[in-house]
Amino acid sequence: MRRVGDDVVDLDEPAIAASHLSARFVARVCAEPELEALAAAADRKRRLWSLFAAKEAAYKAVARGEPAPPFAHRRFVVSGDLESVRYGEQSLSLRVSIDGACVHAVVWSGALQPIAEAGRVHPLETPGAAARRLLESCLGGDGLEVVRPARPGSWDGFGPPVVLRAGRPLDITVSLSHDGRFAGFAASSP
Amino acid sequence: MAQQQEVMQKVVDILRPFVKSPDALSAVSMETSILKDLKVNSARLVDIVLEIEDQFGIAVSDEAADKVKTVGDAVSLIMKNAA
Numbered sequence: 527m528r529r530v531g532d533d534v535v536d537l538d539e540p541a542i543a544a545s546h547l548s549a550r551f552v553a554r555v556c557a558e559p560e561l562e563a564l565a566a567a568a569d570r571k572r573r574l575w576s577l578f579a580a581k582e583a584a585y586k587a588v589a590r591g592e593p594a595p596p597f598a599h600r601r602f603v604v605s606g607d608l609e610s611v612r613y614g615e616q617s618l619s620l621r622v623s624i625d626g627a628c629v630h631a632v633v634w635s636g637a638l639q640p641i642a643e644a645g646r647v648h649p650l651e652t653p654g655a656a657a658r659r660l661l662e663s664c665l666g667g668d669g670l671e672v673v674r675p676a677r678p679g680s681w682d683g684f685g686p687p688v689v690l691r692a693g694r695p696l697d698i699t700v701s702l703s704h705d706g707r708f709a710g711f712a713a714s715s716p
Numbered sequence: 717m718a719q720q721q722e723v724m725q726k727v728v729d730i731l732r733p734f735v736k737s738p739d740a741l742s743a744v745s746m747e748t749s750i751l752k753d754l755k756v757n758s759a760r761l762v763d764i765v766l767e768i769e770d771q772f773g774i775a776v777s778d779e780a781a782d783k784v785k786t787v788g789d790a791v792s793l794i795m796k797n798a799a
Binding site for chain 2: 548550555597598
């Protein structure tokens with residue numbers, strides 16, 4: 527199974543303005559090896575939310591298996607160079623892109639990097655619709671539909687997204703995300 | 717039952733600052749999903765767990781925190797830990 531996950535963080539969201547200054551928040555999110563690098567980081571806020579997005583993306587990748595494991599941020603250990611995430615015995619590749627206030631983390635298994643993009647949510651568009659628009663535009667548009675099949679027991683009752691073309695599922699693994707003013711996606715190469 | 721309602725009200729008060737649309741809390745019940753119905757994201761959920769620890773004087777493990785999906789789950793967790 528190809529594992530792909532992504533996560534977006536809007537660094538300008540007021541609710542996260544001071545989280546990087548909270549020792550308890552940091553301790554709840556970060557694994558021991560990450561704390562030293564975080565303390566030494568020139569921009570602690572960017573570093574913390576890069577770690578956070580990486581862990582969320584890694585969980586999405588890992589949770590594609592049945593049953594999904596319990597999620598605890600500090601059990602996902604991000605390497606100091608932000609190029610991999612370890613979860614138990616599994617090691618996943620990581621790419622973190624930062625464009626202004628938009629942090630986009632993409633995690634995958636295997637050699638092939640997924641295609642991925644993040645961008646702004648347009649006015650009058652829901653964040654979920656923005657993520658689907660970015661994905662559909664990248665995959666070449668017409669006749670594409672992104673659906674989430676029911677998955678009892680998941681946080682919202684639905685499983686990971688599936689891309690359909692003319693009603694038939696494409697053989698790609700997809701992750702969608704959004705936060706604040708931004709949305710993004712990652713998809714295994716077709 | 718009175719204690720359960722009291723805990724639930726405190727949980728709602730804890731959730732309030734983290735919920736973007738106050739209307740979402742107007743019909744809150746034990747079955748209300750914190751993530752789906754109240755649209756609280758996972759970063760805010762970390763803050764909520766810390767706030768629950770502070771206000772109720774309990775420690776919430778990663779495993780227990782992961783099981784909190786609804787308002788009722790939070791109430792049960794608190795009542796079990798406070799017992």
